[in-house]
Amino acid sequence: MPRPSPRYAQAPALVAFGSAVRERRLALGLSREALAHEAGIYRSYMSSVKRGCQSVGLVLAAQIAQALDVTPAELVAKARL
Amino acid sequence: MPRPSPRYAQAPALVAFGSAVRERRLALGLSREALAHEAGIYRSYMSSVKRGCQSVGLVLAAQIAQALDVTPAELVAKARL
Structure with missing residues (x-):
């Protein structure tokens, strides 16, 4: 299980980034599993x-972006950051 | 002393990001100390x-960007990422 970043959990930037990842994943019709696999990242981390x-x-972040077919x-x- | 990310040290993305930070810092005429202070980050980490x-x-990264007066x-x- 990945160590979440307790110090920064729910920081606005992270919540915004998580939403941007989800939005793009849904736009591509990717499942969470497929995105995690494509990015070479554990599903729990994702x-x-x-x-x-x-x-x-x-x-x-660069690996996730590549899996979502966008640049970092x-x-x-x-994520409007 | 910050724990460097041994696993990713010198990854092209990180080297490019480091150069972009440096380039922008020099363009603003900021010293390393001033940038670290402005970003609220240890100089050694920077x-x-x-x-x-x-x-x-x-x-x-968002704190560093803000200190450099650009968006993340x-x-x-x-960094051409």
Whole structure:
């Protein structure tokens, strides 16, 4: 089970990023499992990202963006960050 | 001393992000100390970011971007991510 980022859990930026990931995933018709697999990330980590409980590092954010077929900058912009 | 992200140290995305931070810092004429202080981040952490040794989390990336007077998306885009 990933260590959530307790210190930053539910920080507005993380909640916004989690929503942007979910929005894009749904737009592509991807399941959570498929997105996690495509990004090479544990499903449990991905669900903590979705809940805004994970201060995703740049490397993993880039992996998630690639799996969502957007650039990391586009994904961060979708989160209006 | 911050725990560098050994697993991702020198990952291309991190090296690019570190360069983008440095480039923007120099453009603003900020010293490393001033940037670290403005971002509310330890100077040692900031230098590991600059060296591409830190998979910066979104929350800290947002703090760094704010200190550099750009949005996180703009900073990530400057890194061509």
